[in-house]
Amino acid sequence: MWQTIGQDRIIQLFKDSFERDALAHAYLLVGPPHVGKMRLALDMAKALNCTGSAQPCNECRACQRIEQGKHTDIMIIDKYAGRDPKDRKKATEISIAAIRELLQRSASLPPYEGKYKVYIIDNADMLSAEASNCLLKTLEEPPPHVMIILLTAEEGLLLPTVISRCQRLELKSVTTAEIESRLSAMNNLSPEKIKLLARLSKGCMGWALSAVKNETYLHERELRLSEFISMITSNWDARLSYAQQVTADRSGAEELIKLWLLWCRDVMLIKYNCENEITNLDHIDALKTWANMLTVLEIKDFMDNLNKALVNLTYNANLHLLFEVLMLDMPRKEKRTEYMAHSVGLKQ
């Protein structure tokens, strides 16, 4: 049983090549984060080493050892591989040492307990320039019984010479309907929650599953959104203190801005009568209020600013300043009720 969800085409391709004995020695799996690249790579490793009948059967010793991460012939290389656990934090790339030690040296040895040696390089875009170049010759003509699987979400960061040596397989995002059906099959979730999660996941099954397991994401999102929604009518004081508050968390900044961006996109979609496409289904009323308050240009300008902020974030901009500017740029509306009160007051 292949455990990868929603990638039937690639699985079929792999099965066919397996049957015809036409497997390539190197694959490059490209796809958004959490779409199931590692799952697929592990499934491939199992299929190659499985001793059962189903290939992969998930029951034989080899399959189980792979699942537990104990199989000696399956090597997962990521940025932490081959590093002292003490300086895990310093790990920013996959070093040439890791490739030489873990991949090249051991690739020349025959498999120890299984049939094939499978090297999975996770986040291959993190390969340093030296490491990628070092990999080239091995990647082009590895010893028999070796398969190298590279996983990446940012194909553009890989060397073209690396890409050209691999069979490139693109993992498409899973359709919303497919995720919905999978989610409804597995758990007793409410239909609203299933719909919301399927949309928030943007086609990444793994993300949806982890969000089901771990409730904190949805809570966090709820909190962040309600804060953001209230900002549209808040005064400058509240806004700037909010900017100060969100500055504290640098690692969450990108996600926060993307959350806002998604929100604004929904407002824009409602403006243009495309309500079927929106993501934040649970806040449809607030979205509509925004849509009534704002003009398309205001939303679009704010979205442009959010996008700019995302770019600036990668340039290591001052976070406090960045959020303050965003808060100042954000369109500001009076509460309707205040207007009314004011005009009533005048008439008296």
Add this chain to the structure above:
Amino acid sequence: MTSQVFYRKWRPHTFSEIAGQEHVVKTLRNAIKSGRIAHAYLFCGPRGSGKTSTARILAKAVNCSNPIEGEPCNQCDSCMAINKGNALDVIEIDEASNRGIDDMNELKERVNYSPNILRYKVYIIDEVHMITREGANAFLKTLEEPPPHVIFILATTDPHKIISTITSRCQRFDFHRLSGSAVISRLSHICGKEGIGIDSEALKLVARVTTGSLRDATNLLEQLITYYGNNIELSQAQAMLGISGDLRIRELARYIVARDVSPGLKVINAIAGEGLDLRQFNRELVDYLRQLMLVKSGSSEMLDTTADDVAEMQTLAGSSSLDYLLNAIKLFSSVDLRMDSFSQLPLELALVESVLSQHSKEKHVTTEQSSNRDWQAPRTAASVRPVKPVDQYKPASLITKPPKVAESSAFNPGQPSTSTYSAPPPLEQARLSEPLNMEDPGDLSYLRTHWKDFINSMRGEGSQGNLDARLRHACEPVEINGTNLVLGFYHDFHKTYIDNRKYLHIIEKKLKEVFGHTYNVTCVLIQQGQKPEISESGSNHLVEAALSMGAKIVEENLKTEE
């Protein structure tokens, strides 16, 4: 894995099999025929152009016991051994893995020993651009004058990274990116040998998308075969490459031209939902818009499409202006899907922006032209206008150079393309603005929201051109009663100045221009304490903060300047 991927299986074994590098092959063959073999070669060229393959063939050719016209025979012992990769005297070094000075010193030591079996000891040093500075310098002397039995072949994709003292010691050969026809002939050769039937159009497509790298092309071919078996058609190749066929692209282009955002957004979302390659889609869209632009500018003969397509494009292009198309092309070609390559948001934004930016320009024209008509048309214009982006989208004249009475009737956008500057049909305008804002200029809150814009549009009015300054922060609309608009002033000074028929007339005229509604303006004095909280200064933020914490106002002590 008993089988090999195509690019390994079909590695060329003779010079004549090398595709598209005639200039290199001819020189090398002549050199071998005449026995003028250099001791160091440097092969440079993009990936998949045949550097490593040529290096191996050269190693065979110099060692072959009976070469034919400079070609290796592939039958003698040495050729067979090299083909199998177990010849002791052909040493292939991955320079990216052995890049330090220690590795080079080891190499230098070994170079001195004479070959075991073959005539020459051939060192193929691949990825030589990754060699360290020290390593390269240590290598220089050996590279310049190696023992007579040694040949070095250096291969790299980045010749600019190699120090010039290395380059100058080698015979340099530049491999070119393969031409489309070279790739096609090689691919069809492989297909013939493998017994694969493939559409010639599909081959062309494969050659085009892989831009002259034979390895990429054979990889793609192999994937096609794995997916679709031994008979491959154009449509299958298109499907695998995520090429959406041009139907959707034409559909979206039509909506862009018609400035119809909602269905356009739906098309984009449908494409993203099906998991098609958005980057590829965007490329094709830009290409189609470019064709439209060419048709529009009257150079349709440059396109190699059918007459039907050209006719369709002509009708489509006819309903748009060149400026508009140009703008759309600019916006869509600058879409950066790298930041978040799996989201359709950048495309959606480009669509909205291409429609909006042009819309606001035209809106400006309509406002000017129809300022004497009833308030219907300007209303839509004013309602689309936002509070902030005024400076950004309407820089033309409303702010910086408000038209005088005489000018406004004879206003001309001042562009040579006035005729192509097609004002959108009223229906278009109405539909676009309809869902945006349903407010009435007779409504006080509406007037208040746009009051600042109005003040901005007053800039330059009045005898001294500073009427806006006398209104800004000095007054606000407080009441509307039919056509009577009451302006409340905070200070007597401002009120007395403005309460003059001369100025009131200007204000009324401008009000009609901007809001499209006739007002009779009267001025009253209001207490500053009643100044509402719309001002940006936020003078009362402390009070507000206190209120939000549960405070109550028990007594107001106003400090006025009067």
